[in-house]
Amino acid sequence: MKNPLRRYLAILALCLPCLVSHAADAPASDGRAHFEAAAQTAMAAVQPGPRDIPLGEQGKLHLPAGYGFIPQAEASALLAAQGNHTGPGFHGLIVSDRLEGFLALEYEAAGYVKDEDAKEWDAAKLLDNLKEGTESANEERRKLGIPEFSVVGWVEAPNYDAATHRLVWSVITRRKDAPAGGDGVNYNTYVLGREGYFSMNLITGLAHIDQEKPAARELLAALEFNDGKRYADFNSSTDKVAEYGLAALVGGIAAKKLGLLASLGLFLAKFWKAGALAVVGLGAGVRKLLGKKDGA
Template sequence: MFTALYLLVALPVVAALLYLLALVRVWRTEQMLAVLMLLFWPVGLYALVKYWGEKEAGVRTPLLASFILVAVWAGALAWGAGYQPPDEPMVADDDTEAPADDGIGAQVRRSVALANLPLRGGLVDIPVAKASIDVPKHFRFIDRDALQAAFAGTDDEPEAQTVGWIVHERVDLAGKNAWHVDVDYLADGFVSDETFAAQSRETLLAAGQRATKAVSDQQDAGEPEFSLVDYAEMPRLDPASHTATWVEEIAYAGEHARHALDCYSVRLGRSGALVFTIADALPSQRELCLRSVRLLAGRSSFERGQAYADRSRLLDRKAKYDLVALVTGTFASALVR
């Protein structure tokens, strides 16, 4: 089944092929008109009128179909780009259900938004974190402002801490198996990693399972329950770069029970932490998921004077949590205290 994005690409291609078919048939009788049609497509309208009554020439049908397809394509593109959802009423009747969004229309609008996202390569500055990312070859960065403009009010709207996405150039973001790396900055102060090396796998896993269950219990009704099964990749700290990387295996319960991987890599700085995440990856993508977040964390760096080692115990604010709490997910409860 074609997605809306594929249709947006296929319609002008089919229209062009039909136009060329009509052009070839015009060439048989009027070569000059055919050349003009090739150089300036509106001449095709004149040809359509001229050959309208000459069925034996075989020009009318493909030329008319070509123009219709172009009109449909242009209309769908303009509608998807300019659509604005209606304002919600101030007071709603609990017994009245909101009209369901048109699935195809929503897919078209999302496809258009994804196709228009600006992509950047090379060295990308993250001003809020006083850091930069040397985006690897074949990857591209999408900043927060572009994501906010494209997805405001939808499930893809960036979180408060999100600074952007990093995507691979071969990944179709509108596709079923699309994936991207979320880049977040936690500006909560200095996050210490001093006690991390002393933690056992069992201690980290137990804390992570408790934190995951708490999040699952607090979600909206109807959402599937989930739990942390194990670490597909044990949390490891690189003490030289103050970077930690790990992979969680998550089990979802309910009708569509399944297992998925969440991959993380954190780079600690003087005033906060950069977090690279790939969520809900297939188990078969474990190596790709792990290597991607680890690579991006390794290619990020803080400005001079803003690295982990530059911390001033006297002047700098310390976060309410440490790296252990960040890795296990228990840091969220520390922030509300």
């Protein structure tokens, strides 16, 4: 693994001035110091593959070589330092030199999600629902002073594999006040279980998605539930059934999650530079962490 955390921190280092500038009561220097402290902590906590990453009582991620995992506490602090906030099911971030972006790994204890509606999906209708849900979520973003987003169209229409209980779909997102050419991508992958589902959301730029799709699917295949927690282990007499079906993971439920994380996707291609960590002085530390020489 070359420098996945370096790449990720470079992105955040360049995004930080934009993300803290709207807070009148928080000087930029304070925001930068907060970010730098969180980045140092994350750098020390990154776990390089190959290794198994335990995901509570539900499952595990067989993290392949070439990827790094930032655990929940450090990843949450790092995201919070540049304006993103995570929920109780957030497990951490996956980074890699293969990715211009990163993946956010979460678990949602929604119950058993029935998948019958996947047989009758209408991709055009699902896209309309996602657009409408995103516009509804924009009302909350306006109240919070957060940039508003629109969904432009599919990168990959929803595809559900009933044998493995895996769902993949991807959309182009665009910040409403962004110039042309700044489109980002949310590449969403899910695997269903007995009591809920795992999701991995790849946040990247439109220019890179074709090269990064295989990595997202590789990581999805490396994610598994523990014995007794798999979709096939469902007991209809005792287990909770989710209040929504599979289509909701492409509609209203998903629209609420396209928000702050999507903002980073808009910065990737435009702002990433190989030497950006000079901004926060972390380049040498990351090289040392990953066993690289300064000339690498």
